[in-house]
Amino acid sequence: MSLAPRLDLRQTQSLVMTPQLQQAIRLLALSNIEVETYLAEEIAKNPLLETGGDDDGAPDREADTPESRDEPASADELLMTGEGSGEAGLDVDLGAESFHHDSAADGIGGLDGGLGMAATGSGGVGEDGPDLDAFAESDISLADHLLAQAGTAVDGADMFIAAHLIDQIDETGYLTVPLLDIANRLGVALARVEAVLATIQTFDPTGVGARTLAECLTLQAKEADRYDPCMAALIDNLDLVARGDLARLKRICGVDDEDMADMIRELRDYDPKPGCRFGGERVAAVVPDVFVARRKDGWAVEINNATLPRVLVNRAYYAELSTGKQDKASKSWLTDCLASANWLVKALDQRQRTIIKVASEIVKQQEAFFLKGVAHLKPMTLKQVADAIEMHESTVSRVTSNKYLSCARGLFELKYFFTSAIQSADGGEAVSANAVKNALKALIAAEDPKKILSDDTLVAMLREQGFDIARRTVAKYREAMGIGSSVQRRRQKALEGVSG
Template structure:
């Protein structure tokens, strides 16, 4: 066998993901709000792309690409073929079906939605309304609030120490640094640091600057003039309060049942996290990507067009650039921009079609849920939906990621409708895990405080309702719902009865 170097020709097959293919896959997994940010980036990079919300001139029509589209391709076909040469979309952007931003805009018809019995899919955008959140002033952070108070009562070295301590206070209002470490770091006496911390602990909100929960509650008790020896012992034994050890607490605090109940009631009125009143991030409402509404005997499924910006290709600008004297490099760049713009418009349109198709099948499979509630939620898998709409399971998985559906029963993530199956004890149809969780929550919510239901008892009650479920599964579902064990609930009920 010769070991000399040589050249060979070999033919192999490999899957190459073009940039256009990666873009199509990425768009499927993004929510509507994330798509809005993605489009804004693409508009900055591609001069041929334009937002449809501008009133600076007449609206431009989507530009035709060098190749003519033979018809709408499915999402799987786009991914498999990976056609990045750019195809024209036969989309009427002036149609009314592109200006609805909610189910109420389609009252009297199905123009803005897709009916399971055969309707039109909606997509597009209307003019954005007022953003009332923009009128709100910036919130004062906890650190700024404390520094402002420190500047009014302290000066010189004490103010310097206070600024350093305030910087070490977390968002809940607790001081996490050691006072000795602070004193060594700043080169000041420990007594001075303790004195400054005592001043900070008098600031608003009451309880800020505490080093632990007991100190935080003690500060608030002093402020309320309730910090007597009995309350001090109660605060020093918070572990017994958490365990509901009422007889031990009565002996330690030397009080009767009435006084202990009054002390516990007072303790509940205190704030264990005083710093959270300031500087917390404003809660962001979840914006639905889809609307589902009842329409006669069927359902209307509609894209939330209010969160999808309108994207157009600036045809006049393209013609102006194309007709000028340009070198080969400029013409090649312009062709690339046109192909990229056409592909983006097509990918966005196909994304909406795919989302509508998947959501419509989910509504069809879970119609009993939309009619009667969570107890009628059926077991459903991604593969079942993929087979029904003739798409790949990975496509359905991407479509249902980070997307929310709004209906008459509330706001739900699309993943919520995919649950595992629990076999029926009477041989009937299997039920979903969400239905079992709902039943567990209802049973525990209605339990007698004097007769707390154990997991074994819950298993018997669920079996009587037709759910064939094991004790460990009940415990897992109970913990997933954030519900404590029977022992924890019994202690909680005892404290509630005392308070």
């Protein structure tokens, strides 16, 4: 064996993450709203890209007719090969009843129009006209609301202290920093800070600026002129109220059953989080990415095009730039822009095709849910869908991330339809965990206030319905849905009975 240096030639295969491949993977995981933002950035960088309007047949645009389209590769093939620099479109017409997204008028006869959701997303206008709420001014924040009142109640150095205190009040209306720390930080006397806080606690909403729940309720009781020694004793013993210890509360407050019922009713009317009615930002509504509707011959699945602009390659502009004098760097840059634009158009079209394919398979496997409700939701995994549509499991995972499906039963995240299996008690077909949760919630909602169901009783009742489930699983599902234990529910029912 020779120890001398030498050169060897080896041939190996490896997957290279090209920029185009990374772009295609990223597009799959984005929602329609996120894709819209991404496209705006790409159009700003690439002069050959532009959004399409109603001029689908314009001669200076990339040809997009059924005759000029090539049969596309599968989504996995597109991602794995990194190809897609050709100019043939990947769009396909699966029939106006099932899938079409080649015209701005699709919202009129498409699923979004059929479901009455044509105004969903950006740029859409429904049958009832534009959403006037979208033009409404955002709600004023709690801090701005308090500062406006402080401007008329305090002045000078006290206004500076008030502004600092208001800045330390959280979104629920509570002061989160000790007054001594604020006094030391500002270099003023503690009594002066307390006096300014007392002024803030007179502001609207009543109870704002409190440091504890008891103080918040006390401020509201004083405002309602209901803060007598009995109410003060009740507020000082909120732990007994939470436990439902009515007998001890009556002894401490020195009242009878009727007075205790009135006091608890009054206490329940107070707002424990007075600041939550304000907000500086409008809560954004969830926009569906896919529409599903029932048709005579089955189910129709369609992309929500109201939130997804159509992107075109401006070939006329490319031809104009190509005819001029160019150096080598400019010619290379223009070629790269064209290749990038062609790839983006194809990747977007393949993304829509893949989403439709995955959503259609979900509807096929969960048809019982769409027809009869959540009780008929079947256990389903990503692998089941991936095997059915001959794609990789990771592709299905990306497609179902951050995307929502709208149907006659409501708006659901695509991940909602993938649930674990619970074995049937009678040895039949396994059922979805969501179906078990729904049945559990229905049993607790219908329980007799005088006979609260324990977890063991719930297990027995669920087994009678065909759900083979352990007691610890019932407790886990109950806690996940925010439902208290039998002891907590018994106390809550007792308080509701007293205050009612």
